Every structure is written in structure tokens, then in C-alpha cells.
Amino acid sequence: MEPFKKRSLCPVSATLNLIGGKYKALIVWHLFDRTVRFSELKKQISGATPKMFTQQLRELENDGLVTRTVYPVVPPKVEYSLTAKAKALRPILEAMYDFGTALLKERGKEPDCTMKQPDPTGGAGK
Numbered sequence: 001m002e003p004f005k006k007r008s009l010c011p012v013s014a015t016l017n018l019i020g021g022k023y024k025a026l027i028v029w030h031l032f033d034r035t036v037r038f039s040e041l042k043k044q045i046s047g048a049t050p051k052m053f054t055q056q057l058r059e060l061e062n063d064g065l066v067t068r069t070v071y072p073v074v075p076p077k078v079e080y081s082l083t084a085k086a087k088a089l090r091p092i093l094e095a096m097y098d099f100g101t102a103l104l105k106e107r108g109k110e111p112d113c114t115m116k117q118p119d120p121t122g123g124a125g126k
Helices: 011-019 024-031 038-044 050-062 090-106
Strands: 066-071 077-082
Touching: 011 024, 011 090, 024 038, 024 050, 024 066, 024 077, 024 090, 038 050, 038 077, 050 066
Parallel strands: none
Antiparallel strands: 066 077
């Protein structure tokens, strides 16, 4: 009989499992400090197919990071916002933004994405 093997519980892996999808960090970034309708949010995430974008949003919702609110109107109105758990990711994503900016500049390139530099007053971007 094999001895019991304890499953690894790495905190970094746990965090990456939540935000490691191709568009998840971008979705969270664009929801900091505001509630956004599906179509507006989709415009911010270029390159994502509707299927992949919807899948990533659903995973964020299932993981307790995004709240989806459906209003009973015609046409349907759906809005997304962050939970308190997701808002705690702000310093992590800002650090990733700063690291990536420095890395690109080190390679002679400028950032060119829908994410904007963090606003020192607490907003998600300028």
C-alpha cells in the first residue's frame, strides 16, 4: 500500500488558477471601480471570441470574482461587477502591469493594450 501523498496547496498556483485564463486578468482589470454591461466589456477585450469571452466571464463568476446582474427588461440588460474577493487582486494586477511595462521598455518597446497605467488616486486607469 502506498503512503498517503498530500496534494500540493501552493498559494501562487491557487491565485493563478483564478486569474490565469487568457482574458481573466484583463476582465478583472476593466471591472475595477465600475459596473459594466456585457457589450461594453467585450469591446475592451479585443481578440477574444464571443465563446471564449463568455466562458472566461462564467469561470470568474463561478469562482466568486465577478457578479452578474440580469435586469428583466427587453432587450435584456446584463451587467458585471467585481466582488470584494476580486477587488483584493488590484495590487497584484498593478504589480504585474508595472513589471510588464518595465520588461517591455527594457526590450525597447512601449505597452500597447487596453489596460492603462494605474491611477495613483485609486482608479483602475487614466
